[in-house]
Amino acid sequence: MHDRQEPPSGIHPLLSGRFSPYRFDPSAVVDDHALGLLLEAARWAPSAGNSQPWGFFTGRPGEPEHDRILPHLAPSSARWATDAGLLVVALTRRHVDDSQLLYSEFADYDLGQAVAHLTVQAQAMGLAAHQFRAFDMEGLTKELDPNPGWAIVSMVAVGKAADAPAEGRTRHSVAHLRSAPWSRVE
């Protein structure tokens, strides 16, 4: 069901070279210019009806925003995410204000696209991104207090990777990718 292999050579290097580091170089700074470009990359992602249902809270080491995020990391992510030059909290707008009315049925899907664009831009700047969910969702939501309708979905650590991708990354086969939705046999 899984292939242990590397991406084929025809994949663009920004995609095939991407991996989620478990170690970041704590001395590598994400400066204002780089931060601006990462957010611009997310900003220009496509979205359903151009709804752009995404928002980002960012913190870099030394910034008060960073101090607001850190206490809510799980021990498993704090070990490596603390060293990253940038932490991004990714939010989506699922609902209109405090109603149950959907703001966009594609809110999560579109946020995923925006974060993917941010990730590709990071790669293009010699940085790497590691998305994670290992944080206290309730505590961080209370701390950041987003507007009604908005929800925290994920976090992204961005910085200079201090490790290499694990050998033999694991993926479902292409056949699986195409047949899984129609075949009970996986």
Add this chain to the structure above:
Amino acid sequence: MHDRQEPPSGIHPLLSGRFSPYRFDPSAVVDDHALGLLLEAARWAPSAGNSQPWGFFTGRPGEPEHDRILPHLAPSSARWATDAGLLVVALTRRHVDDSQLLYSEFADYDLGQAVAHLTVQAQAMGLAAHQFRAFDMEGLTKELDPNPGWAIVSMVAVGKAADAPAEGRTRHSVAHLRSAPWSRVE
């Protein structure tokens, strides 16, 4: 609230040059090699816990799969999507089989990432992608009959663009992107 402008020059060209064409060159074929690379690009996208909750049904003009998709396009998308060299139906696995148990809370988010990777790969190959929801969801779901737990989310038309991006594409400002989740003033 919106900026009418172009992406800044520091954004990688594969991201800044991306747009969703409303016209495709009907003579431009997406061959097997290109189709394989598009799916590989999606396949190597990141996902929560490496869950890879995505699946794709593809059809190219002349293929029986294309004929299964076409009747379910809305008139608004049939006008341009029919000419694309490739139609992709993107599915996500939200639930475990026919239970209400989540397969992944990031199913839609991760599918968005995989489609974004497919889109970036298309750009890298001189193709363009236009995602859309203008199709008969019920009819297409009945036609493709995905396994329990799987759901169609979007479609993607991929091909050679036969138009140019509209001038002055519209995006929320970066300030909005950062402040919207915390400020009622938009």
